[in-house]
Amino acid sequence: MKKINLLLLIVFTLTIFSCKENNDVASNEVKVSQQKDANGFSYETVANDPTGLRLYTLDNGLKVYLSKNSDEPKIQTYIAVRAGSVYDPKESTGLAHYLEHMVFKGTDEIGTLDWEKEKEYLQQISDLYEEHRAEKDPEKKKEIYKKIDEVSLEASNYSIANEYDKMTSSLGATGTNAHTWHEETVYKNKIPANELDKWLDLESERFGQLVLRLFHTELEAVFEEFNRGQDNDGRKSYAAMLDGLFPNHPYGQQSTIGIGEHLKNPSMVAIHNYFNKYYVPNNMAVVLVGDIDFDETIQKVANTFGKMEKKEVTHPTLPKEQPIASPVVKEVFGPTAENISISFRSGGVNTKDEKYVTLVDMILSNGNAGLIDLNLNQKQAVQYARSSPTFLNDYGYHTLSGYPKTGQTLDEVKNLLLAQIEKLKKGEFEDWMIDAVINDLKLSQTQQYENSTALASAYYNAFIHHEDWSKKVKFLDDLKKITKEELVEFANKFYKDNYVVTYKRKGADNSIVKVENPGITPVNLNRDKSSAYMKAFNAREATPLQPKYVDFKSAIKETELDNGIKVSYIENEQNDLFDMNIIFDMGSDNDKKLGLGVGYMEYLGTDKYSAEELKKEFYKLGISYYVSTGAEKSYVGLNGLKENLPEGLKLLSHLWNNAVPNQEAYDKYVTQILKSRQNTKTRKGSILQRGLMSYAKYGENSRLRNIFSNSELNEMNPQELVDLVKDFKNYNQRIFYYGKDVDAAVAALNEHHKVADDLKEYPAATEYTELETGGNVFFVDYDMVQAEMMFLAKGEPFKAENMAASTLFNTYFGSGLSSIVFQEIRESKSLAYSAYSYYAEANDKNDSNYVMAYIGTQANKMPQAVDAMLSLMNDMPEAEEQFNAAKEATLKKLAAQRITKSNIFWTYERLQKLGIDKDHREEMYKAIEKMTLADLKEFFNENIKGEQYNVMVIGNKKDVDMKALSKLGKIQEMDIDYLFNYEKPKDIKQ
Structure with a gap:
């Protein structure tokens, strides 16, 4: 949909939808059919359902959503439970989320060496936590916690960490994870289709019983997650907004992560009770979308999950909210850029409000021609603005948000946002907009449903929100019935002074909770051991999938235009959508002004259209266009419905040839760039991943720092930029x-894409030298609870023959829940919420590979976490069983991988940059098949062990142990403006 900026295909059956007087109720009815499959299982289908859903309900109440997608031999799986934070006991907030973590720890069969002995220790730990929870004396609580730590160490002698993750990895699963939100907990895997039997057995075992092993180490990991939330200004603003909207309902009063006091005083008894109450089949759904056989699949689900026992489940009755009579004001403080949000509380899913607010939202902000898009973003009246709706079971909310431009107050942004609502309330939007945005939604949804993961997500959302799929299928048809008059009437009743306004201001946050390092004793991982369940699981063999490789030269066909420009093409066999890219093998490295000029074009009109009128013309056509410039390549793209390509290309060519410079628009554009620079340097992610990373690789001479100064931007001639972009089309190019x-596409290009007879060669590119690494610690002082750090070591130049070993190494050592790094640093020692390491292959055959590692943890744990990481990076643990599992997983992922559709071309583009002219996966597969642990150890010794690191750190200097950091190298405290080559705010022209 519009938030993902999918294709805007508006004219699809536009003439049909514009004749509202011909729409009657009967034509909009959706027929639901009850049928039986070959095995006698009943299922439900919906007529004209583009997704082909079969919805089963097993005898025990379990809902099973099945849909077929044969694009690849994989199945997207979700196990959804109607159990989220709104159902947490008030004295145990965060419980549902913590339970989600614990469901990965195994059962009385998974993850144990001797359950009879282990369960005795787990009972002791549970009793100690109840004692700890009841104790009020802080010192006595510490003593009890020490005892918990001691007993947990003993219990770990009988536990095996990450057995579930090892088994899913051995299937070749990807995306193994879970999430908890207000009303849901959802467990995720994408598996090879041939591994469905083993996956079902594993998951039905996992959800059949809860065992809270390795409890206190995982609790610390959850608290690290809590800390990450405290460092996230967006999350804090969101929480404040919910608190204002829902002063009584748990939506606003019980956050998913919970409060610190509750996290530090958990009850294993309460968690067991929650699991037993909500994790029952009649409160759960299994969603499977992919390469499946319907009849075989439902039989297999019934044979496994069908054995779960149905229990009566009652969700609590939640408080009702009184109407908001006047604006509610919230304030949040933190280091990131100021912004504001305005939120209106609505009805929830399956209400009239859902339909009307969805339509209002698209008219306000569809990414192209909405009131906010045109009146605020296009005219650069603010730095950036948007709107977005959310619908839950009991309520929903519609949020408008914006960032101020330089010199603008948050209240001025607020007034501009509210002014767009007023325009809508007065009907000041064009009559064609309703039809256009409905078709935008419809065709965006159609494209979404082609993706198995997106479709499976839609199914589990329907389950969580008690939606009949028939209503989902007809939802957009219901929107067509809404007239402009009805929408305006709704807006006038709904949007009043009944909102919550949340000011995100820059400043210190005095509500931050800081905690002590509890000093957990590392538990035993027993990574070289396996439970009886896992041994039997691994002994089962599925019919293997055979890898499929692409012959790029036959899959990518070629023709050319009348002027000789090469056109590569791949047929779209799915639908009538097209995607066209004009590719220039030059970018900002060749001409620094190019990116500036391309960005400026966004705000320009022509001799025929204003900038706003152009946006509307494209939107009416149902065509999206974009122009983008990277360091080495630039693209002019056009996509939409095939039949509208000629008109879209004609309009794009008109813009390209006839853009008119506008000094006022340019001045605003420069101000926006300078404000964006100031906003960028307030974000810790940008500082670490962009600023510090670039400096650690290149030093002062980098792409990141090679920018126009403030004065250069202000003195630039807008005509020069427009001429540059117009002339851009006369350089060498391919399509x-x-x-x-x-x-027909070639004919349209011949007619509308006119270029010079003799195309120009590209200007020489600026080169940037990768520096040698080692002995440097680059530190940025930033107001945050956690500290984050990255290690970077320059390796050898790219070698295609190393790709197999590096892929296997990353799986085994540093990437994923069952990797060595994750197990040691998080599972065993509980030193970080997030820790990983990987060998990063270059993107270009002339560049170097890098060894990378990351730790995000409490500042007071950092020295221990660093020691643990460096120990691993210098002496790779050798675990034969874990290596074999990683090898098997890597091979299965390659076997199930399919490169299809337009990805064939873009994959070939990427490989050619590496000097590879064929599908490299065939050689990788064969190499990994032969690889031994000794081979991987040799790769480690040659490419990782003993490397010299540049270390990048961001954290609060008051909390970080600078003396410990100095042991890693010479500390250089970096100025953020210097990192990005920005000028100080006082130097910016307002």
Whole structure:
């Protein structure tokens, strides 16, 4: 949908939808059919359902959503439970989320060496936590916690960490994870289709019983997650907004992560009770979308999950909210850029409000031609603004948000946002907009449903929110019935002074909770051991999938335009959508002004259209266009419905040839760039991942720092930028087309894409030298609870023959829940919420590979976490069983991987940059098949062990142990403006 900026395909059956007087109720009815499959299982289908859903309900109440997608031999799986934070006991907030973590720890069969002995220790730990929870004396609580730590160490002698993750990894699963939100907990895996039997057995065992092993180490990991939330200004603003909207309902009063006091005083008894109450089949759904056989699949689900026992489940009755009579004001403080949000409380899913607010939201902000898009973003009246709706079971909310431009107050942004609502209330939007945005939603949804993961997500959301799929299928048809008059009437009743306004201001947050390092004793991982369940699991063999490789030269066909420009193309066999890219093998490295000029074009009109009118013309056509410039390549893209390509290309060419410079628009554009620079340097992610990373690689001479100064921007001639972009089309270029009717696309290009007879060669590119690493610690002082750090070591130049070993190494050592790094640093020692390491292959054959590692943890744990990471990076633990599992997982992922559709072209583009002219996966697969642990150890010794690191750290200097950091190298405290080559705020022209 519009938030993902999918294709804006508006004219699809536009003439049909515009004749509202011909729409009657009967034509909009959706027929629901009850049928039986070959095995006698009853299922429900919906007529004209583009997703082909079969919805089963087993005898025990379990809902099973099945849909077929044969694009790849994989199945997207979700196990959804109607159990979220709103159902947490008031004295145990965060319980549902912590339970989610613990469901990964195994059962009385998974993850144990001797359950009879282990359970005695787990009972002791549970009793100690109840004692700890009841104790009020802080010192006595510490003593009890020490005892918990001691007993937990003993219990770990009988536990095996990450057995569940090892088994899912051995299937070749990807995306293994889970999330908890207000009303849901959802468990995720994408598995090879041939591994469905083993996955079902594993998951039905996992959800059949809860065992709270390795409890106190995982609790610390959850508290680290809590800390990350305290360092996230967006999350804090969101929580404040919910608190204002829902002063009584748990939506606003019980955050998913919980409060610190409750996290530090958990009850294993309460968690067991919660699991037993809500994790029952009649409160759960299994969602499977992918390469499945319906009849076989439902039989297998019934044979496994069908054995779960149905229990009566009653969700608590939650408080009702009184209407908001006047604006509620919230304030949040933190280091990131100021912004504001305005939120209106609505009805929830399956209400009239959901339909009307969805439509209002798209008219306000659809990414192209909405009131906010055109009146605020296009005119640069603010730095940036948008709107977005959310609908839950009991209520929903519609949020408008914005960032101020330089010199603008948050209240001025607020007034501009509210002014767009007033325009809508007065009907000041064009009559065609309702039809246009409905078709935008419809065709965006169609594209979404082609993706198995997106479709599976839609199914589990329908389950969580008690939606009949038939209503989901007809939802957009219901929107068509809404007239402009009805929408305006709704807006006038709904949008009043009944909102919550949340000011995110810059400043110190005095509500931050800081905690002590509890000094957990590392528990035993027993990584070289296996439970009886896992041994039997691994002994089962599925019919292996055979890898499929791509012959790029036959899959990518070629033709050319009348002027000789090469056109590569791939037929779209799915639908009538097209995607066309004009590709220039030059970018900002070749001409620094190019990116500036391309960005400026966004705000320009022509001799025929204003900038706003152009946006509307494209939107009416249902065509999206973009122009983008990277360091080495630039693209002019056009996509939409195939039949509208000629008109879209004609309009794009008109803009390209006839853009008119506008000094006022340019001045605003410069101000926006300078404000964006100031906002960027307030974000810790940008500082670490961009600023510090670039400096650690390149030093002062980097792409990141090679920017125009403030004065250079202000003195630039807008005409020069427009001429540069117009002349851009006269450089060497090539075209990639994905769609049907290639001849028609070529004809349109011949007619509308006119270029010079003799195309220009590219200017020479600026080169940036990768520096040697080692002995440097680059530190930025930032107001945050956690500290984050990265290690970077320059390796050898890219070698294609190393790709197999590096892929296997990353799986085994540093990437994923069952990797060595994750197990040691988080599972055993509980030193970080997030820790990983990987060998990063270069993107270009002339660049170097890098060894990377990351730790995010409490500042007071950092020295221990660093020691643990460096120990691993210098002496790779050798675990034969874990290596074999990693090898098997890597091979299965390669076997199930399919490169299809337009990805064939873009994959080939990437490989050619590496000097590879064929599908490299075939050689990788064969190499990994032969690889031993000794081979991996040799790769480690040659490429990772003993490397010299540049270390990048961001944290609060008051909390970080600078003396410990100095042991890693010479500390250089970096100025953020210097990192990005920005000028100080006082130097910026207002």
